[in-house]
Amino acid sequence: MERVEQHASFGGRQEVWQHASTTLGCPMKLGVYLPPAALAGQPCPVLYWLSGLTCTEQNFITKSGVQAHAAQHGLIVVAPDTSPRDPAGTLGVPNDAAYDLGQGAGFYLNATQAPWATHFRMEDYVVQELPALVESHFAGQVQPGRRALSGHSMGGHGALTLALRHPGRFASVSAFSPIVAPSQVPWGQKAFTAYLGDDPAAWAAHDAVALIAKAQERLPLLVDQGEADEFLATQLRPELLEAACAAAGHPLTLRRHAGYDHSYYFIASFLGEHVAWHAQALKG
Numbered sequence: 526m527e528r529v530e531q532h533a534s535f536g537g538r539q540e541v542w543q544h545a546s547t548t549l550g551c552p553m554k555l556g557v558y559l560p561p562a563a564l565a566g567q568p569c570p571v572l573y574w575l576s577g578l579t580c581t582e583q584n585f586i587t588k589s590g591v592q593a594h595a596a597q598h599g600l601i602v603v604a605p606d607t608s609p610r611d612p613a614g615t616l617g618v619p620n621d622a623a624y625d626l627g628q629g630a631g632f633y634l635n636a637t638q639a640p641w642a643t644h645f646r647m648e649d650y651v652v653q654e655l656p657a658l659v660e661s662h663f664a665g666q667v668q669p670g671r672r673a674l675s676g677h678s679m680g681g682h683g684a685l686t687l688a689l690r691h692p693g694r695f696a697s698v699s700a701f702s703p704i705v706a707p708s709q710v711p712w713g714q715k716a717f718t719a720y721l722g723d724d725p726a727a728w729a730a731h732d733a734v735a736l737i738a739k740a741q742e743r744l745p746l747l748v749d750q751g752e753a754d755e756f757l758a759t760q761l762r763p764e765l766l767e768a769a770c771a772a773a774g775h776p777l778t779l780r781r782h783a784g785y786d787h788s789y790y791f792i793a794s795f796l797g798e799h800v801a802w803h804a805q806a807l808k809g
C-alpha cells in the first residue's frame with residue numbers, strides 16, 4: 526500500500542491509498558478517513574462506501590462531508606474506486622465509450638462474460654480483498670470484522686446486493702437513490718447483459734428486489750430517495766423495493782424527500798443520519 530494523499534480533517538485524517546489489487550489485476554485507489562479516535566490508537570469499526578456511475582474514490586470524500594460525521598461517531602470510512610482501471614491502456618482492462626459500462630461502472634459483481642470476466646470482479650474486491658487489506662494494513666486502528674456498507678445509485682445497488690448476498694458480513698446497510706431492480710431498468714439491463722450474459726438466474730442473483738424474497742438474514746434497510754431525482758422513474762424505482770420488502774416481511778425504512786435530486790447535495794443533506802444509523806449498529 527502506498528499513501529498518495531493525506532489531509533487533516535475534523536481532528537482526523539483523510540487519506541488516499543493505492544495498492545496492487547490481485548482480484549482486479551490493476552492498481553486501485555481508495556479513500557480512507559481515520560477519525561480522531563483511530564489516530565489516538567482506539568480500534569474503530571469501518572463504514573465501506575460504494576459510489577455510483579462515473580465516480581472514482583474522490584467523489585464521496587470530496588463532496589459528501591462524511592469526515593465530520595465519521596469523526597463524531599468514531600468510524601473509519603473506506604471509499605474504493607468503482608471499477609478496475611487502466612488509464613494507460615497497458616494492463617488489458619477492457620472499457621466502453623459509454624459512461625454506464627466498463628471503467629467507472631463495475632456494478633459490484635463478478636463478471637462472467639468476455640471481455641470483462643478477467644478484471645471486472647468488484648464483488649470479490651469489495652467483500653474479500655478490500656476488508657482483508659484494510660484490516661491488516663490498519664491493524665490496531667480497525668476493529669476486525671466490524672463492518673457497515675452504504676452507497677449511492679449503482680453503489681446503492683452494490684450495498685444492498687452485497688449485504689443480501691453475504692449475510693453476517695455487514696452489521697448494517699443503507700443506500701441513497703439505489704438502483705433497486707437492475708434487471709428491470711436500462712442501466713442494469715445493459716450492464717448485466719455485458720457482464721453476466723442473458724441468464725435470468727444470474728441477473729436475479731445480483732438484483733436486490735429479486736434477492737429480498739429469499740434473504741437468509743433480515744438485515745434492516747435504510748434507503749433515502751429524492752423525489753426530484755432525474756433517474757427516479759426510469760432507473761431507480763424504489764416502489765419495487767418497497768413492494769418486495771412488504772411481501773417478504775423484510776424491514777425497510779424508505780424515506781422520500783421532496784425537492785432533492787440525484788446529486789451529492791442530496792447525499793450530504795442526509796448522510797449524517799446514515800452514519801449515525803451505522804454507528805449504532807456497529808457499536809451495539
Ligand SMILES: N[C@@H](CCC(=O)N[C@@H](CSC=O)C(=O)NCC(=O)O)C(=O)O
Binds near residue numbers: 584588678788
Ligand atoms: N450522465 C451523467 C450520469 C452520471 C451520474 O449521474 N453519476 C452519478 C451516479 S449515477 C448512478 O450510479 C454520480 O454520482 N456522479 C458523480 C458526482 O460527483 O455527482 C454523467 O455522465 O455525469
